[in-house]
Amino acid sequence: SIDAQRLLGRILELGGIGRDGEGRLVRLAASDADRLGRDRFVGWLREAGLEIAIDRMGNIFGVWQVPENAGHAPILIGSHIDTVIDAGIYDGSYGVLAGLEVIETLKASALVPSRPLAVAAFTNEEGVRFSPDMMGSLVHAGGVGIDEALAAVGTDGSVLGEELARIGYAGDEEPGFLKPHVYLELHIEQGPVLEREGVPIGAVENLQGISWQHITIDGVANHAGTTPMSMRNDAGHAAARVVTFLHDRAKASNTPTVATVGTMRFEPNAINVIPSRAVFTVDLRDPFEHRLQAEEAALAAFLEDLAADDGVTISIERLARFEPVIFDVSIVELIETAAKKRGYASKRMTSGAGHDAQMMARLAPAAMIFVPSAGGISHNPREHTADAELVAGANILLDIVAHLADP
Amino acid sequence: SIDAQRLLGRILELGGIGRDGEGRLVRLAASDADRLGRDRFVGWLREAGLEIAIDRMGNIFGVWQVPENAGHAPILIGSHIDTVIDAGIYDGSYGVLAGLEVIETLKASALVPSRPLAVAAFTNEEGVRFSPDMMGSLVHAGGVGIDEALAAVGTDGSVLGEELARIGYAGDEEPGFLKPHVYLELHIEQGPVLEREGVPIGAVENLQGISWQHITIDGVANHAGTTPMSMRNDAGHAAARVVTFLHDRAKASNTPTVATVGTMRFEPNAINVIPSRAVFTVDLRDPFEHRLQAEEAALAAFLEDLAADDGVTISIERLARFEPVIFDVSIVELIETAAKKRGYASKRMTSGAGHDAQMMARLAPAAMIFVPSAGGISHNPREHTADAELVAGANILLDIVAHLADP
Numbered sequence: 001s002i003d004a005q006r007l008l009g010r011i012l013e014l015g016g017i018g019r020d021g022e023g024r025l026v027r028l029a030a031s032d033a034d035r036l037g038r039d040r041f042v043g044w045l046r047e048a049g050l051e052i053a054i055d056r057m058g059n060i061f062g063v064w065q066v067p068e069n070a071g072h073a074p075i076l077i078g079s080h081i082d083t084v085i086d087a088g089i090y091d092g093s094y095g096v097l098a099g100l101e102v103i104e105t106l107k108a109s110a111l112v113p114s115r116p117l118a119v120a121a122f123t124n125e126e127g128v129r130f131s132p133d134m135m136g137s138l139v140h141a142g143g144v145g146i147d148e149a150l151a152a153v154g155t156d157g158s159v160l161g162e163e164l165a166r167i168g169y170a171g172d173e174e175p176g177f178l179k180p181h182v183y184l185e186l187h188i189e190q191g192p193v194l195e196r197e198g199v200p201i202g203a204v205e206n207l208q209g210i211s212w213q214h215i216t217i218d219g220v221a222n223h224a225g226t227t228p229m230s231m232r233n234d235a236g237h238a239a240a241r242v243v244t245f246l247h248d249r250a251k252a253s254n255t256p257t258v259a260t261v262g263t264m265r266f267e268p269n270a271i272n273v274i275p276s277r278a279v280f281t282v283d284l285r286d287p288f289e290h291r292l293q294a295e296e297a298a299l300a301a302f303l304e305d306l307a308a309d310d311g312v313t314i315s316i317e318r319l320a321r322f323e324p325v326i327f328d329v330s331i332v333e334l335i336e337t338a339a340k341k342r343g344y345a346s347k348r349m350t351s352g353a354g355h356d357a358q359m360m361a362r363l364a365p366a367a368m369i370f371v372p373s374a375g376g377i378s379h380n381p382r383e384h385t386a387d388a389e390l391v392a393g394a395n396i397l398l399d400i401v402a403h404l405a406d407p
Numbered sequence: 408s409i410d411a412q413r414l415l416g417r418i419l420e421l422g423g424i425g426r427d428g429e430g431r432l433v434r435l436a437a438s439d440a441d442r443l444g445r446d447r448f449v450g451w452l453r454e455a456g457l458e459i460a461i462d463r464m465g466n467i468f469g470v471w472q473v474p475e476n477a478g479h480a481p482i483l484i485g486s487h488i489d490t491v492i493d494a495g496i497y498d499g500s501y502g503v504l505a506g507l508e509v510i511e512t513l514k515a516s517a518l519v520p521s522r523p524l525a526v527a528a529f530t531n532e533e534g535v536r537f538s539p540d541m542m543g544s545l546v547h548a549g550g551v552g553i554d555e556a557l558a559a560v561g562t563d564g565s566v567l568g569e570e571l572a573r574i575g576y577a578g579d580e581e582p583g584f585l586k587p588h589v590y591l592e593l594h595i596e597q598g599p600v601l602e603r604e605g606v607p608i609g610a611v612e613n614l615q616g617i618s619w620q621h622i623t624i625d626g627v628a629n630h631a632g633t634t635p636m637s638m639r640n641d642a643g644h645a646a647a648r649v650v651t652f653l654h655d656r657a658k659a660s661n662t663p664t665v666a667t668v669g670t671m672r673f674e675p676n677a678i679n680v681i682p683s684r685a686v687f688t689v690d691l692r693d694p695f696e697h698r699l700q701a702e703e704a705a706l707a708a709f710l711e712d713l714a715a716d717d718g719v720t721i722s723i724e725r726l727a728r729f730e731p732v733i734f735d736v737s738i739v740e741l742i743e744t745a746a747k748k749r750g751y752a753s754k755r756m757t758s759g760a761g762h763d764a765q766m767m768a769r770l771a772p773a774a775m776i777f778v779p780s781a782g783g784i785s786h787n788p789r790e791h792t793a794d795a796e797l798v799a800g801a802n803i804l805l806d807i808v809a810h811l812a813d814p
């Protein structure tokens with residue numbers, strides 16, 4: 001079994017790195033806070049005696065290989081250490097640190113693995129500062145070219161490539177240099193299912209599709225006191241109609257479709273000025289591609305009517321679009337078997353969140369292990385998973401890797 | 408008649424002062440840009456040979472008195488030179504510069520006025536940076552204490568008193584030191600009525616009530632992908648419901664009630680995080696107090712239901728509350744008479760915007776003159792009034808002041 005204290009201690013330590021002036025965890029991709037987190041992670045890789053490789057995308061790899069397995073495709077365990085704004089400490093970091101923990105544990109054992117073992121921390125999984133999300137693994141999998149990715153402009157106007165160079169994590173390796181034999185990712189569920197059903201291990205068999213759009217509505221600024229309601233082209237009101245449309249439609253439907261407007265900005269943003277502009281994002285998700293397309297079409301039709309109704313102009317930019325993914329069934333079965341052997345119930349389930357595994361599944365057989373999230377809360381400092389559950393997940397990962405690497 | 412070129416030239420010159428990096432006019436109260444505008448205005452007062460007085464509130468007065476009228480209460484003409492964000496050049500500045508123009512014109516004439524003539528530029532009329540609006544004239548009229556006003560905290564966290572001291576406009580006079588015999592204010596209409604009816608002069612007989620509130624909705628941040636619609640406490644969605652409620656209610660009513668949400672902010676404001684908090688302002692106006700109260704009550708009831716429905720908590724701060732004002736009928740009649748003598752049609756009307764006259768009416772008989780706003784547009788760089796209309800308004804003001812000051 002893994003060293004529970006070492007794993008839990010590292011999760012806590014990394015969770016303390018990248019706190020802002022208000023004590024919030026804000027380790028946005030390629031920020032100064034991210035640099036601090038990366039430095040700590042690389043330090044642990046070094047202490048564990050792993051070979052360290054960093055690619056041009058800033059993805060960090062720690063590899064353990066022995067002469068006996070040199071030249072074989074590695075078993076890769078990955079996730080990310082960037083966070084959202086005011087994040088919890090488990091999302092991403094748990095999977096990366098558990099990957100390291102599993103390799104350290106096996107390295108200290110008698111096992112001579114048939115393949116190299118590697119752990120990856122992918123750049124910008126969260127997609128909060130730069131779009132799209134899962135960018136590092138997407139580039140690794142060849143889904144987007146490295147130059148296009150490095151040119152991404154952040155919400156703060158920064159350029160990803162410049163930021164990676166600035167924080168010292170623009171590496172030399174060409175993205176995709178490491179071709180995995182199999183990809184595994186351990187993650188907190190970030191949703192309510194496992195806790196509600198009292199099941200400690202999720203065997204994730206698929207992952208829903210994600211559609212991100214950035215919408216700008218232009219109306220006409222005018223005086224809040226003198227402009228009759230009938231003469232307004234209120235961009236803020238038009239944006240509010242989109243928010244209620246999306247929310248009410250998703251809530252009323254009998255499908256698991258989710259719709260979120262997470263960001264909103266008005267211009268000129270003055271109390272007595274009718275907004276001339278509203279800028280916001282839309283996050284739509286569904287496990288089935290045809291339904292995700294139907295939701296996108298419904299939004300497009302609504303925006304068209306809205307532009308006519310409210311006398312506003314609307315422009316739409318696509319930030320991310322990923323089809324649903326189905327994971328490798330033989331790995332899903334390995335998870336179920338490993339859970340059973342350790343005496344844990346497990347459940348096949350869908351991932352509501354996007355993950356690096358979604359991109360790596362393009363390159364190699366892949367699947368994910370979930371552990372419960374208290375109250376289903378994530379992307380929130382109250383994100384929590386009990387120590388015993390974290391340790392259970394890491395031991396299942398250990399058993400699967402040991403099985404896959406045992407010649 | 409006034410010197411049209413001098414007046415129009417000054418309006419243009421002042422309109423060029425306080426431009427931001429994007430060329431937008433942003434002369435927010437007590438900002439560096441405001442300091443530049445104030446310095447130019449004080450320079451013109453000095454060139455005109457007026458006595459300059461600045462009170463603790465930063466209100467600037469230029470006074471012309473002669474031995475013959477010393478000790479008499481002055482005829483005061485006022486408005487403001489602070490602006491909104493991305494403003495037009497006429498709102499406020501026109502009235503202040505026309506006041507100066509009228510005094511300069513009379514000073515150069517043979518008239519020995521029976522009373523001193525004064526022009527005022529009141530601090531923070533717009534209320535965009537600091538609440539409430541019309542703050543300088545409100546303090547002058549005794550409606551709020553000077554210490555409370557100077558403690559006002561801006562949208563940028565600054566403190567008004569500190570900002571006035573910093574820009575060198577925390578004067579020595581006690582607010583209210585100058586007691587006017589009568590108060591006049593010339594302003595662009597900022598609404599569509601005069602243009603639509605083809606009338607060049609508005610004789611403003613009343614001004615609608617204003618209710619400003621600052622609302623904070625607290626929900627629960629959670630993951631946009633994993634959180635079922637039924638388990639959300641989405642502060643952004645709750646805020647959007649308030650926006651559509653207010654807009655739809657005001658639009659559907661057969662009264663002139665107007666409702667505006669001009670500012671909006673989400674937290675943490677990340678694409679894949681359900682907003683934990685939405686912060687926004689509400690601007691409600693109606694010419695009748697009982698109706699304004701009914702609108703406020705309807706909003707309060709809606710917010711109560713919303714808190715229960717959406718599982719959010721809502722807190723409300725009052726930023727400004729002014730009852731409707733009825734101006735002095737004898738001055739309104741003087742405006743009508745003066746317009747007629749110059750051959751202009753005039754129209755009695757209601758002011759949709761708040762103005763310093765609204766506060767000064769507490770101290771002395773007061774009324775306002777309006778000139779047309781092209782397209783009814785204001786609080787927008789496209790704000791425009793034709794030169795001939797600007798000059799006509801200033802000449803009406805000249806005639807009224809000359810009439811009131813002629814012994």
Ligand SMILES: NC(=O)NCCC(=O)O
Binds near residue numbers: 134190630
């Ligand atoms: N796991 C996770 O939170 N990923 C971020 C991308 C997403 O929004 O799903």
Ligand SMILES: NC(=O)NCCC(=O)O
Binds near residue numbers: 498541
């Ligand atoms: N005239 C004018 O725009 N005043 C600002 C206060 C208001 O919002 O009415």
